[in-house]
Amino acid sequence: MSKSGQIPDTQSQEAQKELERCVLRNTRAASRMMTRNFAKRLGRFEITTEQFSLIASLAGAEHDSVSGLADYLAIERSTLSRNLSLLERKGVVQKRRADKGNGVVYSLTPKGQALFEKMVPHWQAAQDAILEVVSREELDAALNVLQRVAKL
Numbered sequence: 001m002s003k004s005g006q007i008p009d010t011q012s013q014e015a016q017k018e019l020e021r022c023v024l025r026n027t028r029a030a031s032r033m034m035t036r037n038f039a040k041r042l043g044r045f046e047i048t049t050e051q052f053s054l055i056a057s058l059a060g061a062e063h064d065s066v067s068g069l070a071d072y073l074a075i076e077r078s079t080l081s082r083n084l085s086l087l088e089r090k091g092v093v094q095k096r097r098a099d100k101g102n103g104v105v106y107s108l109t110p111k112g113q114a115l116f117e118k119m120v121p122h123w124q125a126a127q128d129a130i131l132e133v134v135s136r137e138e139l140d141a142a143l144n145v146l147q148r149v150a151k152l
Contacts, residue, residue, distance in 0.1 A: 037129055041122040045115065050075070051083050052119060058093060058108050059116045065103045074150050087112070 019025070038049045047055070053073060063069040066084070070077040084106055087093040092112035095104045108116065130139060 034130075038123065038126045041126045042119055044122070045119055047115070047119070048083075050079075051087060052123065054080070054083055054087065055092065055108065055112060055116050055119075056123075058106060059113065062105060062107055064105060065098060066106070067103075069106070 035049050038052070042049060042052050054069075057063070057069065057073060063072060066080060067077060070080045073080065084093060084095070088095065088106075091109055092115055093106045094109050095106050097103075098105050134142070
């Protein structure tokens with residue numbers, strides 16, 4: 001450190017380079033850009049990107065509990081419950097008692113399934129926009145890494 005208390009230029013430049021490689025900053029920036037990309041295309045359905053992910057997850061498979069669905073989506077259970085309630089009021093999802101225990105499970109209503117099918121082409125357009133910037137191989141590699149990191 002210099003007499004003035006400032007970090008010498010070479011250390012400052014190295015620190016700046018390392019900060020440019022910060023996993024947190026870069027993943028959050030990418031996440032915000034992805035959210036904007038998908039929101040631009042899905043916003044016409046008055047569904048948030050988080051709600052779309054939830055609807056898509058329910059369209060793909062039934063989850064045995066709200067907690068299991070929260071874990072699958074890597075979101076707080078309270079956030080999931082709030083979105084499920086909003087989608088239930090819109091008639092997009094329905095709940096029923098779980099086969100075991102006293103929990104509940106959610107599934108898409110026919111209205112929810114129809115909405116999902118209408119959203120898929122717009123979701124695909126958002127996916128395709130990403131492939132204008134990166135190759136399929138790069139995207140697959142990035143998704144592989146993100147899926148592993150999501151399990152931390």
